[in-house]
Amino acid sequence: MNYQFGLIGYPIKHSLSPWIHGEFLQRTNLKGSYEVIEINPNDSFAEKMETLKTSDLNGFNITVPYKEKIIPYLDEINEQAEKIGAVNTVLCKNGKWIGYNTDGIGYVRSLENKFPQLKEDRSKRVLLLGAGGAAKGIFHALIHSGYNQITIANRSLDKAEKLTAGNKNSEVLTLEEAEEKVSQYDLIIQTSSVGMKPNQEQSIIFMSTLKENAIVSDIVYQPLMTQILKQANKLGAHIHFGHTMLLYQAQYAFEIWTNNRPSMDGLDKELQNILEG
Ligand code: ATR
Numbered sequence: 001m002n003y004q005f006g007l008i009g010y011p012i013k014h015s016l017s018p019w020i021h022g023e024f025l026q027r028t029n030l031k032g033s034y035e036v037i038e039i040n041p042n043d044s045f046a047e048k049m050e051t052l053k054t055s056d057l058n059g060f061n062i063t064v065p066y067k068e069k070i071i072p073y074l075d076e077i078n079e080q081a082e083k084i085g086a087v088n089t090v091l092c093k094n095g096k097w098i099g100y101n102t103d104g105i106g107y108v109r110s111l112e113n114k115f116p117q118l119k120e121d122r123s124k125r126v127l128l129l130g131a132g133g134a135a136k137g138i139f140h141a142l143i144h145s146g147y148n149q150i151t152i153a154n155r156s157l158d159k160a161e162k163l164t165a166g167n168k169n170s171e172v173l174t175l176e177e178a179e180e181k182v183s184q185y186d187l188i189i190q191t192s193s194v195g196m197k198p199n200q201e202q203s204i205i206f207m208s209t210l211k212e213n214a215i216v217s218d219i220v221y222q223p224l225m226t227q228i229l230k231q232a233n234k235l236g237a238h239i240h241f242g243h244t245m246l247l248y249q250a251q252y253a254f255e256i257w258t259n260n261r262p263s264m265d266g267l268d269k270e271l272q273n274i275l276e277g
Contacts, residue, residue, distance in 0.1 A: 005034040076096065088249065127173075190218040212236075
């Protein structure tokens with residue numbers, strides 16, 4: 001078997017996914033390739049999909065801005081992806097396209113791999129900062145994994161309310177309220193793009209207190225040490241870097257395509273080195 005994988009999105013010329021999946025192929029001793037298929041938003045997406053349907057791809061990833069646009073072209077969609085309303089992984093099997101979303105589950109895997117103690121007590125109080133697409137994936141994956149006390153703080157309250165609708169254990173806060181109550185949470189997850197280069201001085205909230213042993217996580221990985229992680233570090237909290245989500249969402253996608261779970265030994269450091277140049 002010679003696997004053929006790909007990535008669609010725009011712009012994706014600098015994507016790290018080919019490197020990550022190349023590592024996975026080597027680590028599992030499988031033969032294959034991973035191709036970047038950039039689709040310009042000015043081109044016809046429907047035509048590109050028609051061409052892709054006739055290709056020999058075994059699976060592909062989807063990134064911005066096509067994670068929702070791909071859905072009408074699928075033959076099946078997995079329950080989690082349907083809930084999230086976005087697909088980042090397609091399995092091409094027996095002529096059918098099956099859609100998955102590995103972002104949220106990948107994030108939870110990355111977190112619990114670094115902090116295995118979380119698996120023993122998922123009743124920890126979680127504060128999710130932001131309510132965009134990334135927050136949606138992470139929120140559903142946390143619920144799916146058994147976390148049951150999740151508060152969402154967002155600049156626009158209506159978006160946070162929409163996200164938690166139907167979940168009676170979830171609470172919604174303004175960012176100002178979150179700033180005041182931050183010491184009540186065991187796990188704080190920053191899911192917005194605030195703090196990403198070139199705005200690395202920005203922070204979605206400023207923290208002056210934290211619970212002892214709190215874990216603070218940021219999905220932004222450019223830079224790795226974001227403003228919010230710097231604050232957490234100063235206050236003595238445990239910190240979790242965003243690039244590991246990238247690795248674990250890819251690991252889960254690779255498993256969907258090949259039924260093989262690649263080893264992650266040392267990859268975290270290698271990717272860190274690449275990102276830090
Ligand atoms: P996505 O998660 O879909 O990729 P994003 O633009 O990275 O999208 O992040 C969207 C989230 O970041 C939203 O929660 C957004 O808040 P609103 O819902 O109020 O728009 C939040 N966000 C983006 N810029 C922000 C800022 N300057 N201050 C506070 N929150 C911000």
